[in-house]
Amino acid sequence: MERLLRVEEVSKHFAGIQAVSGLSVSLEKGRIAGLIGPNGAGKTTLFNLITGFHAVTSGRIFYREADITGLPPYRIAGRGIARSFQDLRLYTKMTVLENCLVAQPRQAGEKLRNVYFRPGWVRRRDRECHQRAMEHLAYVGLQEQADRRAEDLAYGEQKLLAIARLLATEADLLLLDEPTSGLDRGSLRDMIQVIKGLVGQGKTICVIEHNLDVVRAVSDWVVFMDQGKALASGEPEAVLADRSLAEIYFGA
Numbered sequence: 001m002e003r004l005l006r007v008e009e010v011s012k013h014f015a016g017i018q019a020v021s022g023l024s025v026s027l028e029k030g031r032i033a034g035l036i037g038p039n040g041a042g043k044t045t046l047f048n049l050i051t052g053f054h055a056v057t058s059g060r061i062f063y064r065e066a067d068i069t070g071l072p073p074y075r076i077a078g079r080g081i082a083r084s085f086q087d088l089r090l091y092t093k094m095t096v097l098e099n100c101l102v103a104q105p106r107q108a109g110e111k112l113r114n115v116y117f118r119p120g121w122v123r124r125r126d127r128e129c130h131q132r133a134m135e136h137l138a139y140v141g142l143q144e145q146a147d148r149r150a151e152d153l154a155y156g157e158q159k160l161l162a163i164a165r166l167l168a169t170e171a172d173l174l175l176l177d178e179p180t181s182g183l184d185r186g187s188l189r190d191m192i193q194v195i196k197g198l199v200g201q202g203k204t205i206c207v208i209e210h211n212l213d214v215v216r217a218v219s220d221w222v223v224f225m226d227q228g229k230a231l232a233s234g235e236p237e238a239v240l241a242d243r244s245l246a247e248i249y250f251g252a
Helices: 043-050 073-079 096-101 112-117 119-140 155-168 185-201 212-218 236-240 243-250
Strands: 003-014 017-028 032-036 058-063 081-083 173-177 204-208 221-226 229-234
Touching: 003 043, 003 204, 017 043, 017 204, 017 221, 017 229, 032 043, 032 185, 032 212, 043 081, 043 173, 043 204, 073 081, 096 119, 096 155, 119 155, 119 185, 155 173, 155 185, 185 204, 185 212, 204 212, 212 236, 221 236, 221 243, 229 236, 229 243, 236 243
Parallel strands: 032 204, 032 221, 081 173, 173 204
Antiparallel strands: 003 017, 003 058, 221 229
């Protein structure tokens, strides 16, 4: 299968602390990879390295066979990689619809000359952006909440809005950082279905997740990290059945 992302011998040090150590992983197009391991294993740091929020100490990162090592976050996002955060980072005072609208790239009204010299085209493009945003909201079940402020949503709905906003970026690779944390049982079921359906939307997914039932439900492939290294990778059931990894994960 086509490799969409390659991380080759990547390391990251923070003032003597080795957060990621010689890590090599790859993500295949059109699949969902689960990234698991104990707290402090380096999972979120890896996301930060891929998306340019942290600079690598050594190693290289490739997306669609192009070297993206050292690129700033906005350029990596422009290449087609988007991520969620554990703390969501929604625009809480804006509406649900507006949160999706602002995430859309290359909007016609961003350039002042278009507003002045091509107003009809800008209005058409704005209508198209509105329609796409509503489609993303419909996918996560929030179309009826479009005019509510984000802060007024239930927590599970805010998590779904974060997914809709990622879809609005038009990125092909989505990095999800603990998308099911803090969800009740009903919201958890909804989120699992949304994540699994993203592949049908043409997306490739990597998800950091501590709920192993969720990992089993959504992942095609699992990478187990500890102390900044990939200790094992493979199909979920095989990796999760490894007793030595379970001892590391649960501290037994």
